[in-house]
Amino acid sequence: MKRLLAIAALLVSSACWPAATITIVNGDPAGIGFNDPTPVAPVGGNTGTTLGAQRLNAFQAAASKWGATLDSSVLIRVLATWDALPCTDTAAVLGSAGALEVFADFPGAPQAHAWFGKAETNKLLGLDADPATPDVRARFNVNLGQPGCFTGSPFYLGLDNQHGANTDLVTVLLHEFAHGLGFQTYTDDQSGELLAGLPSIWDYFLLDTSTGKVWKDMNNAERAASAVKSGKLVWSGVRVTNAASAVLQAGTPVLTILSPPAVAGVIQVGTAAFGPPLGTPGLTGEVMPVIDTPPDLGLACAPLSVVNALAVKGKIALVDRGLCTFVVKVRNVQNAGAIGVIVVDNVAAAPPPGLGGSDTRIVISAVRITLEDGAALKQAIAARTRMHSGLFANLGVNLALRAGTDVLGRVLMYAPRPNQPGSSVSHYDTSATPNQLMEPAINADLKHEGQPPFDLTYPLLKDIGW
Template sequence: MRNNTLRLALVALAGVLAAPVVNAAATFTIINTNAPGVGFNDLSPRAPVGGNTGTTLGEQRINAFVHAVSKWADTLDSSVDIVMDAAFVAQTCTPTGAVLGSAGAITVHADFANAPLPNTWYSSALANKRSGVDQDTRPGPAGADLRARFNINLGQPGCLDGVPFYLGLDNNHGPLIDFVAVLTHEMGHGLGFQTFTGSGGTGATLAGLGVPSAWDHFMLDETQGLTWANMTDAQRAASTVNTRKLVWTGAAVTAAAPGVLSFGVPALIVGGPAAGAASGQYVVGQATFGRPLSAGATTGDIMPISQVTAATGDGCTPFGAADRLAANGNIVIVNRGVCGFIVKAANAQAAGARGLIVADNVAGSPPPDLGGADPAITIPAVRVTLADGQRIRAALTKRSRTKSGVSATLTVNLSQLAGASTSGFVQLFTPNPYQQGSSLSHYDTGASRNLLMEPAINPDLTHEVTPPFDLTFPLFQDIGW
């Protein structure tokens, strides 16, 4: 019989303080592993803020932590103490960006009593809850269920300068980073919002043992038509960067999504008699200029322009006669590069185009928005990825001088939830290229309203983890909480 426990990481840390938080549904113990005078033990004086009555920096950090833990303790149900190893440490920083925190399960377990699915890894907090037994009885922080680390330098020079954590409990963070939201997010990872498969973008199972994670049974690639539990490593690696095509099929999340997310997704819809394999809905970046997609659908045949040289750029100079004929009444596709987006849009508009598609000239997805400002531009414009641009162009080879038989509709798909696919399944974060620490174990950034478990902390988050505010707890229900 194989070992049914895997230790994800072992870090030796000094135990300093254990603070229990007891609620009706679950009990959490926080083991503060910061050294005296550091992090949670920082004695720098502070004035009380936003309902946080602490008078030192460390005390305020602990109060915020207890506040966030209480939300999870009220929401989750477990007869086994949930133990968390927490500390403030240095994390990756630049003057304009920073890792706010990181967290995860310390051990995973399979085939414990009352496991939701056989031969499947679960985070220890969930394995403990299901079995009613502490699966890892090692003492101190090593035997904790979750490990959480927070950025000790946030707001200092060189680390998101001037934007520290807001330590109030009232969500009145203004331009600062709301620490309670960050804490709630990081605990979410450690409690189960995390796949153990595919780390590094490889698609490989944990430690190469071939055992799927709980998530793998619910992660469906809509292009491949397979869940992660039924894929090869190579198929999962492709799925990891299949932007907005990797979705969560769990019943609780899917049922809750319409009550949390709003309808309306910006889209390019390609069809028509000659579209063939290019038919379908495309993910687009929106333009900051021209007619907004929300103002109504714009439709026409997709036409490339032909009078292009590498030096002058695609669409960068006024269109010649043949290109004016192609553009007139149609939707022009050009490649990104050489000149600004508003120059290309102005030239297309002057030639009579109804809209513009800019195909990116570097790989990556989702496509970023098109920047620029020119009030004289009144046609809509979108950006598609390099790969999507190539797919569309491949369908245009049999065009006449004025028609391609491949139609484009630039619109907002009002029947699609923002953050879910056209099938109604909520999307996971799968940008291309892979983003270490962010890809897979988050909801997609296209979600609206914003969700707690997106890869960045948005300023409009509540501290809630349940519908109608959030979809974190429904995912926990899907995996067996």
């Protein structure tokens, strides 16, 4: 049996539930974090009368939820502290958690040559693989709500999810505990380097649809490249795929290229805050570029020339981002007779953000696509005539696609470009609707749930062996 060791435990307080026993290991010094004696009033079902007690109650509520969900005869120990994590008034690290040790090739492992987190290893072994070391390490931001750190907006410590404008601590805990239970890869998503030469169990299910390879079969460079392929990195586990049809909303906004065959397929889009929203069956038309700025750019920041206006009239206009606002571009091509707009980004980033702005005069739909996808479309129409490109597309909501899946119903994983260390690969994609617990950011509408019909966290844990 192989293992990698991190750090040891401190003080213990525990709580038990039917399916698993989860213990919160209090690693805070006197007067700090869980031991903070500041008096507080009970809130949202949290009956603690000190700040420290309320924090511990929230931790135990999240532990109770996962304890009732999981199946393990072995104590699960979470070493937790409240620390000064990076924070400003506009951005903050709320918390983090992960496995303290990982193990491979142990008796009963469902997959040989793969790392498993300690809590899952213990469950599969039926005993604690290292009684001297807790299973999960968790850190949370002790300064949230203090001056300079989301000033005036601390964690909501109630247990009822009625957090208002504040951040719900129980939701954040459910998210971070899931990472510690195995919702993560132990492979470096920036370099692609395997941990001690072995893939994580995660890497057996992480599929790059552009190459047809799962991560465990790639080399380091291939994994690093795959980690930034937004819309092309999916989870291939059958439990998640099967559950997605009950959890995720049918229909997602996309650009569907119908012809020519060389570029046909579905392209991710960012939708516009102005103009009519995309619908079903959507808008189908021929795509024609605006060319008004050397070299070969179409910024559409001024009324279109006669030649450009004739080219885009009755068609979907392809324009480039830059120099002026999105509403100016769209209004100019609308005035020239275009029926829709595709804005090509001018920076290499993915997924494509939405189009901001407001203009009640705009009556045609617009979307943004990535620089990479735009380059592919431009290459496909390089040999066009003055009036026709032969590139036909549909702008609309594809009801055959669930929000957050690919065309085969596999759930998309978060693979932004550029890479976001700590977020990339080990989360679901932000296109999932309704919002999922394991997206890279905590959304205000999340429920205290990790299972279908609300959420896809537990199905993934089942895929990896829980």
